[in-house]
Amino acid sequence: MDLGLKGKVAIVTGGSEGIGRATAQSLGREGAAVVVCARRADVLERAAQDIAEATGANIVAVQADVRNTLDVERVVQTAVDRFGHLDILVNNACTSAAAPFESVTLEAWQADLDLKLFGAIRAMRAAVPHLRQAGGGSIVNVLNLGAKQPGPRSVPTSVSRAAGMALMKALSKELAADNIRVNGVNIGLIKSGQHERRWHSEGARGTLEDFYVENARRSGIPLGRVGEAQEVGDLIAFLCSSRGTYISGVSINMDGGLSAVV
Numbered sequence: 582m583d584l585g586l587k588g589k590v591a592i593v594t595g596g597s598e599g600i601g602r603a604t605a606q607s608l609g610r611e612g613a614a615v616v617v618c619a620r621r622a623d624v625l626e627r628a629a630q631d632i633a634e635a636t637g638a639n640i641v642a643v644q645a646d647v648r649n650t651l652d653v654e655r656v657v658q659t660a661v662d663r664f665g666h667l668d669i670l671v672n673n674a675c676t677s678a679a680a681p682f683e684s685v686t687l688e689a690w691q692a693d694l695d696l697k698l699f700g701a702i703r704a705m706r707a708a709v710p711h712l713r714q715a716g717g718g719s720i721v722n723v724l725n726l727g728a729k730q731p732g733p734r735s736v737p738t739s740v741s742r743a744a745g746m747a748l749m750k751a752l753s754k755e756l757a758a759d760n761i762r763v764n765g766v767n768i769g770l771i772k773s774g775q776h777e778r779r780w781h782s783e784g785a786r787g788t789l790e791d792f793y794v795e796n797a798r799r800s801g802i803p804l805g806r807v808g809e810a811q812e813v814g815d816l817i818a819f820l821c822s823s824r825g826t827y828i829s830g831v832s833i834n835m836d837g838g839l840s841a842v843v
């Protein structure tokens with residue numbers, strides 16, 4: 582199936598590792614030019630080079646922190662300056678934060694909202710005028726299952742993510758007249774840099790694959806495994822593509838069947 586992404590221009594925040602990197606790879610493989618951003622310049626540059634080599638696509642790396650408005654505006658401006666227009670925004674950059682309610686300080690609540698909710702708001706504010714000017718486009722917010730199904734000890738992330746889902750829904754209605762589609766992806770457990778770091782910090786016992794197998798078992802994932810980042814990247818590429826043009830205002834669970842809610 583041709584996804585019709587050739588000639589499209591995309592931004593993927595947090596595109597140096599895990600789900601963001603896999604998304605940049607999927608979009609690049611389908612012929613889109615991609616601007617990726619992240620904070621660690623060395624990891625980002627290496628990822629951009631690897632993706633460009635693997636896909637033959639134009640991949641541009643811009644060091645940026647999504648908590649910084651000027652950084653985010655620079656990422657969007659780079660995409661437009663380098664490629665002339667902007668069609669796709671994937672809000673993915675984040676780190677997880679989940680703890681018992683009474684242990685989370687007010688500062689930690691604000692920091693999480695600033696990263697997860699305001700990070701996406703900053704990028705949307707900068708990108709929407711360009712998407713409109715291009716005649717339409719697609720935005721995908723990477724969220725988590727807690728947005729729909731908040732559990733105990735899941736704050737502040739589950740709350741920040743629920744707000745991200747409301748943002749996605751509200752903008753899908755508001756921007757539809759400009760042919761801008763807005764969707765979300767609710768992640769369960771996906772292989773990525775953050776889990777690899779956790780495996781290291783817990784002593785790197787056994788192989789990384791053993792760690793994932795044990796996590797899948799403990800979480801009770803019905804499909805019996807932790808998902809691959811590329812499976813998420815491919816879903817996001819489809820949502821952004823000309824094959825997904827009637828899909829807007831939905832948030833899709835990417836969780837191997839784990840969630841009890843649709």
Ligand SMILES: NC(=O)c1ccc[n+]([C@@H]2O[C@H](COP(=O)([O-])OP(=O)(O)OC[C@H]3O[C@@H](n4cnc5c(N)ncnc54)[C@H](OP(=O)(O)O)[C@@H]3O)[C@@H](O)[C@H]2O)c1
Pocket residue numbers: 594595596597598599600601618619620621622624645646647648673674675676677696723724725726768769770771772773774775776
């Ligand atoms: N993997 C899962 O099981 C899972 C579960 C639930 C939700 N998610 C969500 O999926 C998304 C991707 O997670 P992942 O697992 O792929 O994580 P990951 O492997 O740790 O990758 C995170 C990416 O975001 C970048 N990043 C982090 N903070 C940033 C900031 N302030 N500004 C710019 N870039 C930033 C990181 O690079 P730098 O550190 O260099 O900035 C990296 O490129 C996140 O939104 C996460 O919350 C993932």
